[in-house]
Amino acid sequence: SQTIHQWPATLVQPVGSPLSLECTVEGTSNPNLYWYRQAAGRGLQLLFYSVGIGQISSEVPQNLSASRPQDRQFILSSKKLLLSDSGFYLCAWSVTGETQYFGPGTRLLVL
Amino acid sequence: GDSVTQMEGPVTLSEEAFLTINCTYTATGYPSLFWYVQYPGEGLQLLLKATKADDKGSNKGFEATYRKETTSFHLEKGSVQVSDSAVYFCALSDPVYGNTPLVFGKGTRLSVIA
Numbered sequence: 001s002q003t004i005h006q007w008p009a010t011l012v013q014p015v016g017s018p019l020s021l022e023c024t025v026e027g028t029s030n031p032n033l034y035w036y037r038q039a040a041g042r043g044l045q046l047l048f049y050s051v052g053i054g055q056i057s058s059e060v061p062q063n064l065s066a067s068r069p070q071d072r073q074f075i076l077s078s079k080k081l082l083l084s085d086s087g088f089y090l091c092a093w094s095v096t097g098e099t100q101y102f103g104p105g106t107r108l109l110v111l
Numbered sequence: 112g113d114s115v116t117q118m119e120g121p122v123t124l125s126e127e128a129f130l131t132i133n134c135t136y137t138a139t140g141y142p143s144l145f146w147y148v149q150y151p152g153e154g155l156q157l158l159l160k161a162t163k164a165d166d167k168g169s170n171k172g173f174e175a176t177y178r179k180e181t182t183s184f185h186l187e188k189g190s191v192q193v194s195d196s197a198v199y200f201c202a203l204s205d206p207v208y209g210n211t212p213l214v215f216g217k218g219t220r221l222s223v224i225a
Contacts (some may be wrong), residue, residue, distance in 0.1 A: 043217035098204045102154035
């Protein structure tokens, strides 16, 4: 069966510090991968998605970037965090482009 | 472009009350429709889905019917429990756009009180 992992689960970072969040999927090959952000009490904001290694589509211009160094690994990064980057970051995967399956999320607090 | 509109929340119900959360959509093609649930502090879980008109998705006592004539996919449950307190998201996948992410509504927060 397929599983999706995200780490860390919780992160507290100072403004201006770098960020690296990791997402890995097991039990499937060549998945579509997605990064979402959810601000407190708000809906989902799609940040990036990838249909293959090295293929990244950015939905919202900002100080975040994404990379897919391996088939089942998706990384969200920032060189300098802003207060507005605080939120709940969710990774998801799909095979058909239809049903998406979500990870447990990473809660990021920027102080 | 495609879009999903959900009723604004929060929705507060007493235990055993009937639940309806409205969802309507606009799409270019013939989309698949989904309901996801997010419990506090967790990621989203697929609750149910329907892939064509008149299909009914069901799971854990929740149901939703794909209504093409009204472009709707309302979520219903006959008797809610405190454990159903969560945020519910309606979403669609439009095959016209191929391999693209789901389009989500803004979510509806449900609180069930004992």
